[in-house]
Amino acid sequence: MASDHYDPGQHFETQEDCLVVGGRSLKDIAAEVGRTPFYCYSSDLMHKRVAELRKVLPEGLHLHYAMKANPMPAVVSLLNSLVDGLDVASGGELSVALAAGGDPEHISFAGPGKSNDELTAAVSAGVTVNVESEGELRRLMEVGGTLGAKPRVAIRVNPDFELKSSGMKMGGGPKQFGIDAEQVPALLRRMASLDLEFRGFHVFCGSQNLRSEAIIEAQTKTLELVERLAADAPSPPSTVNIGGGFGIPYFPGEHPLDLAPLKPHLVQLMQTAQEKLPGATLITELGRFLVGEAGIYVCRVIDRKVSRGQVFLITDGGLHHHLAASGNFGQILRKNYPAVVGNKMRQGPRESASVVGPLCTPLDLLGDRVELACAEEGDLIVLFQSGAYGLTASPINFLSHPPPGEVLV
Ligand SMILES: *Cc1c(COP(=O)(O)O)cnc(C)c1O
Numbered sequence: 001m002a003s004d005h006y007d008p009g010q011h012f013e014t015q016e017d018c019l020v021v022g023g024r025s026l027k028d029i030a031a032e033v034g035r036t037p038f039y040c041y042s043s044d045l046m047h048k049r050v051a052e053l054r055k056v057l058p059e060g061l062h063l064h065y066a067m068k069a070n071p072m073p074a075v076v077s078l079l080n081s082l083v084d085g086l087d088v089a090s091g092g093e094l095s096v097a098l099a100a101g102g103d104p105e106h107i108s109f110a111g112p113g114k115s116n117d118e119l120t121a122a123v124s125a126g127v128t129v130n131v132e133s134e135g136e137l138r139r140l141m142e143v144g145g146t147l148g149a150k151p152r153v154a155i156r157v158n159p160d161f162e163l164k165s166s167g168m169k170m171g172g173g174p175k176q177f178g179i180d181a182e183q184v185p186a187l188l189r190r191m192a193s194l195d196l197e198f199r200g201f202h203v204f205c206g207s208q209n210l211r212s213e214a215i216i217e218a219q220t221k222t223l224e225l226v227e228r229l230a231a232d233a234p235s236p237p238s239t240v241n242i243g244g245g246f247g248i249p250y251f252p253g254e255h256p257l258d259l260a261p262l263k264p265h266l267v268q269l270m271q272t273a274q275e276k277l278p279g280a281t282l283i284t285e286l287g288r289f290l291v292g293e294a295g296i297y298v299c300r301v302i303d304r305k306v307s308r309g310q311v312f313l314i315t316d317g318g319l320h321h322h323l324a325a326s327g328n329f330g331q332i333l334r335k336n337y338p339a340v341v342g343n344k345m346r347q348g349p350r351e352s353a354s355v356v357g358p359l360c361t362p363l364d365l366l367g368d369r370v371e372l373a374c375a376e377e378g379d380l381i382v383l384f385q386s387g388a389y390g391l392t393a394s395p396i397n398f399l400s401h402p403p404p405g406e407v408l409v
Pocket residue numbers: 066068069087089110204206207208244245246285286287288289388
C-alpha cells in the first residue's frame with residue numbers, strides 16, 4: 001500500500017487479530033451490546049481529538065460541538081464536558097443538550113424553519129437563537145412577548161462569498177440558510193427598537209473541508225463581513241460564530257486536514273477581533289471533526305454467496321442504519337467507506353467482496369468490491385469514519401428491521 005495512503009484504522013489498536021476500541025476487544029463489546037449491528041464510539045478518541053484542537057485554537061476562542069453530527073446523549077454529555085458550548089439544530093437536540101448539562105449561555109440554536117414550539121423552548125431555556133429570516137425574527141419576538149422574556153438573538157448571515165472546495169456548501173448565493181448579508185444592515189437597525197438581547201452573528205459557509213487554506217480564507221472573509229455588519233448592530237456583538245467545516249478523510253486519496261497552518265491564522269484572527277470587535281467571543285463550531293473518526297459501525301455477516309464470480313457478504317447492517325456509507329447521503333459518486341473484518345485484522349487470506357445489507361434494494365450496498373480478509377458467517381464487518389452522520393442521518397424505519405445498538409466506550 002502506498003505510503004501516502006491514509007488508514008483510519010491507525011486510530012485503533014488490535015489484539016490477537018481483533019480490533020480494539022477503548023482498550024476492549026470488539027468481540028467483547030459485541031457480546032456486551034448483545035446484538036449486531038451497533039455503533040461504537042470511543043471516548044478516548046474524542047478526548048484526543050479535542051486535545052489536538054486545543055493545541056491549535058488560541059486561548060479564548062470557543063469550541064462548540066454541532067450536535068447534529070451525533071446527538072447520542074452519552075456522546076453529547078462527554079463532549080459537553082470537553083468543549084465550550086453546544087450548537088443545536090432542532091427542539092429535540094435542544095432537549096438533549098439541556099439534559100446533558102449544557103449551559104444555556106453557551107448553547108445556540110440555528111436552522112431554517114424553527115417552529116413556534118421550538119422558539120418557545122429556546123426562549124424559555126435562555127439559549128441564543130440564530131435567526132434565519134425576518135419572518136423567524138418576527139415570530140421569535142411574538143414568542144418572547146407571550147412568555148414575557150427577552151429573546152437572545154444572533155443573526156445567521158448568508159455570506160456574499162462561498163467556502164471553496166467544501167463537501168457541502170451552506171452559504172453564498174441563494175440559500176435557505178441565514179439572512180442575505182446585504183439585507184442584514186437594515187434589519188439590524190430595526191432590531192434596535194425591539195425588546196431583545198442582541199448577541200451577535202453566525203456565519204456557516206459549509207462542511208467537510210479538507211483544505212486549511214480554504215478554511216482560513218473563509219474565516220478571514222467571515223470576520224471582515226462581521227466587522228462591516230457590526231457597524232449597524234443595536235449593540236456590540238458578544239458572540240461571533242465563524243463557522244467550522246473541518247473535514248475528515250473518508251476515501252482513498254483524501255488526507256487529514258492539516259491543522260498546523262490554522263494556528264498562526266487563528267492567533268491573527270483573534271487579534272483582529274479584539275481590535276475591531278472588542279468584547280466579542282469568537283466561536284468555531286465543529287461536528288464531524290470531533291466525532292467522525294471516533295466511531296465505527298459494526299455488522300455481522302449473515303450469509304456469504306458468490307454470484308457470477310463476485311463474492312457477496314450479506315450482513316445484518318445496511319443503509320437503514322448507515323445511509324452515508326451506502327453513498328446516498330449527499331454524495332455524487334458512490335465510494336466505499338474504509339472497511340475491515342474486525343475479528344480478522346491481521347491473518348488469513350484476503351479477497352475482493354461486496355458488503356451488502358438485508359434490504360430489498362440494490363442501493364443497500366455498504367462496500368462495493370472491497371479488499372477484505374476472507375469473511376464467513378458470524379464475522380464482524382467494521383466501517384470506520386462512522387461517528388458522524390451515521391445513525392442520525394439514516395432511514396431506520398425502512399424495511400422495519402430493528403434499530404442498531406449504540407455504545408460509547
Ligand atoms: C451541520 C452544521 C455544522 C456541523 O458540520 P460538520 O461538517 O459536522 O462539522 C455546523 N454548523 C451548522 C450551522 C451546521 O448546519
